[in-house]
Amino acid sequence: MQSLAKFTYASTHYRPREGMIAFILHRISGLAVLLFLSIHILDTSLVYFYPSGYEDFMDAYRSPFFMLAEIALMAGVVYHGLNGFRIALFDLVFPAAWTIDRERFSVRLTIFLAFLLWLPAGIIMGGNFIGYTFLGW
Amino acid sequence: MTAQTAAPVPARRSWLTVAWVLMRLSAILLVPLVWVHVVIQDLLIGVHHIDLDYVAMRWASIGWRIYDAGLLCFAFAHGVNGLRQVLEDYIHGRRTRRVIRVLLFGFWLFITMLGAAAVIGGVRS
Numbered sequence: 001m002q003s004l005a006k007f008t009y010a011s012t013h014y015r016p017r018e019g020m021i022a023f024i025l026h027r028i029s030g031l032a033v034l035l036f037l038s039i040h041i042l043d044t045s046l047v048y049f050y051p052s053g054y055e056d057f058m059d060a061y062r063s064p065f066f067m068l069a070e071i072a073l074m075a076g077v078v079y080h081g082l083n084g085f086r087i088a089l090f091d092l093v094f095p096a097a098w099t100i101d102r103e104r105f106s107v108r109l110t111i112f113l114a115f116l117l118w119l120p121a122g123i124i125m126g127g128n129f130i131g132y133t134f135l136g137w
Numbered sequence: 138m139t140a141q142t143a144a145p146v147p148a149r150r151s152w153l154t155v156a157w158v159l160m161r162l163s164a165i166l167l168v169p170l171v172w173v174h175v176v177i178q179d180l181l182i183g184v185h186h187i188d189l190d191y192v193a194m195r196w197a198s199i200g201w202r203i204y205d206a207g208l209l210c211f212a213f214a215h216g217v218n219g220l221r222q223v224l225e226d227y228i229h230g231r232r233t234r235r236v237i238r239v240l241l242f243g244f245w246l247f248i249t250m251l252g253a254a255a256v257i258g259g260v261r262s
Binding site: 003004007027030031033034037038041042044045046047048049051054055058061062066067070074077078081082084085087088091092121124125128132137 | 158161162164165167168171172175176179180183184185187189192193209212213216217219220223226227228229249251252254255258260261262
């Protein structure tokens with residue numbers, strides 16, 4: 001647990017460069033996606049074990065809180081996927097590409113592409129959020 | 138005289154090495170698998186149109202059942218192993234790590250069994 005304290009201290013007292021930013025974002029998005037995935041497998045399993053409970057879950061997912069969380073979840077899924085693909089590509093195919101310059105450039109590119117891919121999804125889901133929450137769709 | 142370089146020592150392949158490679162291979166597979174899933178369910182259909190009838194209609198096709206079984210196998214195992222990696226970055230004790238691995242394996246098995254039961258059993262009417 002001492003190392004967690006060290007990690008927290010380093011993350012807040014040291015100005016991270018691209019590599020560490022990518023690492024922290026990958027970790028947070030991964031944990032967040034796993035949290036939802038665990039709940040999501042449980043809610044889906046209700047279609048077999050307790051079908052009316054599934055409908056209750058879907059009602060909860062249509063609440064404003066979950067609709068906003070869904071937009072954040074999408075950002076996590078897009079970033080974690082792209083960054084994971086970057087890591088897999090470097091590790092498995094181009095290990096010689098692990099240089100500081102390429103690391104920094106590839107991280108910037110990954111974050112930029114993740115934002116670009118997330119944006120249309122965010123607009124669609126943001127529109128749904130406004131429509132269902134305020135306009136009575 | 139030329140400097141002598143040591144011959145490379147072949148690394149021993151433990152299950153951790155296998156897990157390391159599998160994380161990357163499953164990552165490459167999961168990018169299209171998960172992205173197609175979220176584009177269809179979250180963007181094209183949307184949570185307001187997902188109900189028991191929709192799930193029943195989707196799972197009427199064996200192809201989508203296999204697709205969802207693939208998601209269940211790869212995404213959840215990737216996630217739980219990722220959680221193990223995160224925890225083991227901060228927890229170094231041998232015994233504590235063993236306890237964590239057993240607990241995580243149990244967690245993975247339990248949730249995967251529930252999901253598998255649903256994918257195989259389908260919507261119960």
